[in-house]
Every structure is written in structure tokens, then in C-alpha cells.
Amino acid sequence: MxxxxxxxxxxxxxxxxxxxxxxxxxxxxxxxxxxxxxxxxxxxxxxxxxxxxxxxxxxxxGGASKTSTYPVIKETTNTAVIDAQGGLGALVGEKAVALCREKAQKNLISMVVVKNSNHFGMGAHWALKLAGDDMIGVACSTTDLTMGPPGAKEPFMGNNPFAFAFKAGAKYPEVCVDMATSLVAMGKCKDMEKRGKEIPHGWMLDKDGNDTTSVKDCYMMTTMAGHKGFGIALVVELFATLLSGGVLSPDINNQDLADTPELSSQCFACFNISAFRDLQEFQKNAEEYIDRLHALPMKEGMGAAKYPGEIEYGCKQINEKExxxxxxxxxxxxxxxxxxxxxxxxxxxxxxxxxx
Ligand SMILES: NC(=O)c1ccc[n+]([C@@H]2O[C@H](COP(=O)([O-])OP(=O)(O)OC[C@H]3O[C@@H](n4cnc5c(N)ncnc54)[C@H](O)[C@@H]3O)[C@@H](O)[C@H]2O)c1
Missing domain, CATH: 1.10.1530.10 (Malate/L-lactate/L-sulpholactate dehydrogenase, four-helix barrel)
Structure with a gap:
């Protein structure tokens, strides 16, 4: 190939x-x-x-509405709830980010939650937009049923992704923790299969809860760090679904159904750094922190320690050119x-x- x-x-x-x-x-x-x-x-x-x-x-x-107006159904100076009306995650994401940044520019800390949405893609896209140069950006989403608590025979929730982003000085413009709460994202398994790569053991479970390396036989994803990944997925449910009044995860629709909206929920937040300390001081301090991480003694052959998002930022630099x-x-x-x-x-x- x-x-x-x-x-x-x-x-x-x-x-x-x-x-x-x-x-x-x-x-x-x-x-x-x-x-x-x-x-x-x-x-x-x-x-x-x-x-x-x-x-x-x-x-x-028809599973993603072309006519949704993404109305704000409840609003305060710092918060908002948007009903995506079964529209596109990418479009409600744009609206939520703009609103969230505007509110945090005026009122320092903001949170916008969304219900009745569809797949919002890579969490980092939203966290980085929310962060800009001057804020800490947070984005998370529920997603269709792929995971259960340890020992479950049926899935109970999605591998709810969450992302945090901030700029750590001019040298590190995109520090970004972005991950699914499963050991790996299902999309990664599908992409690996498409690229003819073997999927490692321990990533996916079949109908009987046994390990499988075949996407076709995959019934559930393994949680990230066992019970801890389950706990974090539940925190995403709290902020995205329970605050927005959205559809509970066990009732979310399969994202692959063309005629039915997923009905996932999302949460976007901004923390304006100037609310806490001088922005320049923060940037200098954050840059020093990453410099010190890079200087950490490492085991033979491991290379320098990396900050979250460093690998992806490095790829972006190369891919933009090549x-x-x-x-x-x-x-x-x-x-x-x-x-x-x-x-x-x-x-x-x-x-x-x-x-x-
Ligand atoms: N929209 C959805 O419904 C949905 C659902 C699940 C996942 N996702 C997205 O899938 C993507 C992939 O998720 P994932 O869990 O497979 O991510 P991953 O395991 O590839 O990376 C997780 C995090 O670890 C960091 N990292 C990786 N290697 C590192 C190293 N050596 N040192 C330091 N940090 C390191 C990465 O920068 C990243 O922040 C994410 O963008 C996520 O938002 C979306």
C-alpha cells in the first residue's frame, strides 16, 4: 500500500x-x-x-441537522447552555468557543455546555482555540457507548475524551493534554487497521469481555488505567451531560448511524490567566517548567522527556511544510x-x- x-x-x-x-x-x-x-x-x-x-x-x-440554529437556552455572564438540536459537533463547537472566550475576556472564568450534539472530533482543536495566548482552555465530550466500569458485561458510557491546553511562552505555544478515557481511541484502531498495522493486545474487548485485536470483533474498549479511566469518564458526564441536561450516556446513539443524531453532550471552559497572575509572569514560569521537564535525566535510549502535545505539535510543524x-x-x-x-x-x- x-x-x-x-x-x-x-x-x-x-x-x-x-x-x-x-x-x-x-x-x-x-x-x-x-x-x-x-x-x-x-x-x-x-x-x-x-x-x-x-x-x-x-x-x-439526516442524523446531523443542517438547519439547527444552535440556540443558547440559558445564559449568565459566565455561563451558557446551548441546545445543538442534533446539529454538527464542529459547528456547535465554533459557537461555544466564541461565546466562552468572549465571556472569559469580560468575566475571567467561563463555561459553556452543550446538549443534543454530534461527534466533536479531536478535543485538542477546541482546547487550543479556547486557550489562545492568554487562557487555559478545557473541552470534553461524551460519546457513544464503547466502555464500561471494570468488570461490566455491557458498555455504559463512551470513552469520553477531555482536553486541556495552554501556551507556555513563545517556545511552547501548544501544551495540550488531550485523550480519550479508554486506553486508546476507537478511531485509532480503525485508522491502524486501514493503514494495515497490527492492533496491540489489551486495547479492545470482544462480546465475552475477552481481549481481541480485530476491530470487527470489538464490542468494548478497555478503560484507561482501569477504574481511574472510568472515574474520569464519569467526571466528563458530570460536566457535559448532567450540567446541560443532555441525554445520559447509556442512551446515546451509535455515532455511525446516518439517520440518527448521537445526542452527545459537551463542555467548554476558559480560565483567563490574568485573573490569577500577570500573564507574562505566567508564560515565563510555564516555559521554565517545560525547560526543566526537558532537562530531566532519562533512561538510556528514551530521548528527552516530552510535554503533553509535544509529539503532535512536532508533527504539525513537519506536516505544514511537507x-x-x-x-x-x-x-x-x-x-x-x-x-x-x-x-x-x-x-x-x-x-x-x-x-x-
Ligand atoms: N470526539 C470524540 O468522541 C472522541 C472520542 C475519543 C477520543 N477522541 C480524540 O481522540 C484523540 C486521541 O486520543 P488518545 O487517547 O488516543 O490520545 P493519545 O494516547 O495518543 O495521547 C494522549 C495524550 O498523551 C500525550 N502523550 C503521548 N505520548 C506522550 C509522551 N511520550 N510523553 C508525554 N505525553 C505524551 C499526547 O500528547 C496526548 O496529550 C484525541 O484527540 C481525543 O480528543 C475524540
Whole structure:
């Protein structure tokens, strides 16, 4: 199987054109393209343009509303509740981030929760937007049933992802803890399978609760750090679902159903650093903290310690210059999808690369 290297701006343009052809407004289509291509730039391919076809099917099947107005149904100076009305996670995310930042600029700490939403993609996209240069950004979401508490025979909740981001001085603009509460994200397993890579033992469980390495046989994901991952997933439920009055996780719909909204809930928060201390002092201190992390003595062959988000930020720096690596099967699928909508994607095959 060969890989192609695709320039991010061209990929964004293509992806925007696909969603526009599916009936979204240009700015809405561009927001989805930005979310997906951002994930590929950071090599979080599980949440990149791999999701174009499922998102498209969801829009075309009616599972993601094209007409939602994403109304704010309750609001204070620092908080808001938005009803996504079964609309797109990428679009309600844009609205929630803008509102959350505006409130924290005026009132220092803010939280916006969302109910009746769909998949919001890579958590880091939202946490980084919320953070900007001057805040701590937090984003989390419930998602469809993939995990249970230790020992459960049936899933009870999704692998609810959470992300925290901040800038630690000019040297480290994107410190970002972003993870699913399962040991790994399901999307990563699907992406690995698509790339012809073997999935390690211990990541997925079959119908009998036994370990499996086949996506086809996967019934549940293993929780991150056993009972602790379950506990954190429950905290996401608290902030996203229980505060918004959204649908409880056991009743969330499968995200792959084209005609039914997932009905997930989300929570976005901003902490304006200037509420606590001088922003420049914070940046200097945070930069020193990461410098000291990098200087930590490490075991032979391990390289320097990394801050959360460092690997992804490094990938973004490279991919912005050299292009995003997409596997042949994905490129073929995207071209076929484009053809059906009158969007030419043949340029995706222009540059064959050995990069993985
Ligand atoms: N929207 C949804 O419904 C949904 C559901 C699940 C996951 N996701 C997304 O899936 C993506 C992948 O999640 P994941 O759990 O597989 O992430 P991961 O395990 O790849 O990374 C988790 C975190 O660990 C950090 N990290 C990795 N290696 C490190 C190292 N050597 N040193 C220091 N830090 C290191 C990463 O920077 C990241 O912050 C995330 O973007 C998440 O938001 C989304």
C-alpha cells in the first residue's frame, strides 16, 4: 500500500468543497474541514479526514441537522447552555468557543455546555482555540457507548475524551493534554487497521469481555488505567451531560448511524490567566517548567522527556511544510466520494511518499 503526501491547504479546500456540495454554507463547511485537517496535521489521523465520509453520511442521512440554529437556552455572564438540536459537533463547537472566550475576556472564568450534539472530533482543536495566548482552555465530550466500569458485561458510557491546553511562552505555544478515557481511541484502531498495522493486545474487548485485536470483533474498549479511566469518564458526564441536561450516556446513539443524531453532550471552559497572575509572569514560569521537564535525566535510549502535545505539535510543524500523509485506501475513498458530489480529488494522488 502506498502513501500520498497532501498539502494541508489543498486538503482543506477539497474537504470544504465536499461539505459545501452536501448542502452546508461555505463557512460551516470550512469549519468542519479545519477541524478534520487540524487533526491530520497533528497526526491524530483517527479524527482527521478519515471522518469525512462518516460525517457526510450523517449529514445526508439526516442524523446531523443542517438547519439547527444552535440556540443558547440559558445564559449568565459566565455561563451558557446551548441546545445543538442534533446539529454538527464542529459547528456547535465554533459557537461555544466564541461565546466562552468572549465571556472569559469580560468575566475571567467561563463555561459553556452543550446538549443534543454530534461527534466533536479531536478535543485538542477546541482546547487550543479556547486557550489562545492568554487562557487555559478545557473541552470534553461524551460519546457513544464503547466502555464500561471494570468488570461490566455491557458498555455504559463512551470513552469520553477531555482536553486541556495552554501556551507556555513563545517556545511552547501548544501544551495540550488531550485523550480519550479508554486506553486508546476507537478511531485509532480503525485508522491502524486501514493503514494495515497490527492492533496491540489489551486495547479492545470482544462480546465475552475477552481481549481481541480485530476491530470487527470489538464490542468494548478497555478503560484507561482501569477504574481511574472510568472515574474520569464519569467526571466528563458530570460536566457535559448532567450540567446541560443532555441525554445520559447509556442512551446515546451509535455515532455511525446516518439517520440518527448521537445526542452527545459537551463542555467548554476558559480560565483567563490574568485573573490569577500577570500573564507574562505566567508564560515565563510555564516555559521554565517545560525547560526543566526537558532537562530531566532519562533512561538510556528514551530521548528527552516530552510535554503533553509535544509529539503532535512536532508533527504539525513537519506536516505544514511537507504535507499530510494519507494512505492509498483513504485517498481512493475520498476521491470516489468527491466524484459523486462533483468535486475533483485526483490531486490527492499527486505526491507519492515513503513517509508513514
Ligand atoms: N470526539 C470524540 O468522541 C472522541 C472520542 C475519543 C477520543 N477522541 C480524540 O481522540 C484523540 C486521541 O486520543 P488518545 O487517547 O488516543 O490520545 P493519545 O494516547 O495518543 O495521547 C494522549 C495524550 O498523551 C500525550 N502523550 C503521548 N505520548 C506522550 C509522551 N511520550 N510523553 C508525554 N505525553 C505524551 C499526547 O500528547 C496526548 O496529550 C484525541 O484527540 C481525543 O480528543 C475524540
Amino acid at each position: 502506498q502513501n500520498y503526501s497532501v498539502q494541508p491547504e489543498a486538503l482543506k479546500k477539497f474537504t470544504t468543497a465536499i461539505f459545501e456540495a452536501a448542502g452546508l454554507k461555505n463557512n460551516e463547511a470550512a469549519s468542519i474541514a479545519e477541524l478534520l485537517v487540524h487533526a491530520d496535521l497533528r497526526n491524530v489521523h483517527s479524527h482527521g479526514v478519515l471522518r469525512t465520509i462518516p460525517y457526510l453520511e450523517k449529514i445526508q442521512g 504535507g499530510i500523509v494519507l494512505p492509498e485506501t483513504l485517498v481512493e475513498d475520498l476521491i470516489k466520494t468527491g466524484e459523486k458530489l462533483g468535486v475533483d480529488g485526483n490531486f490527492l494522488k499527486e505526491t507519492v511518499t515513503d513517509r508513514q
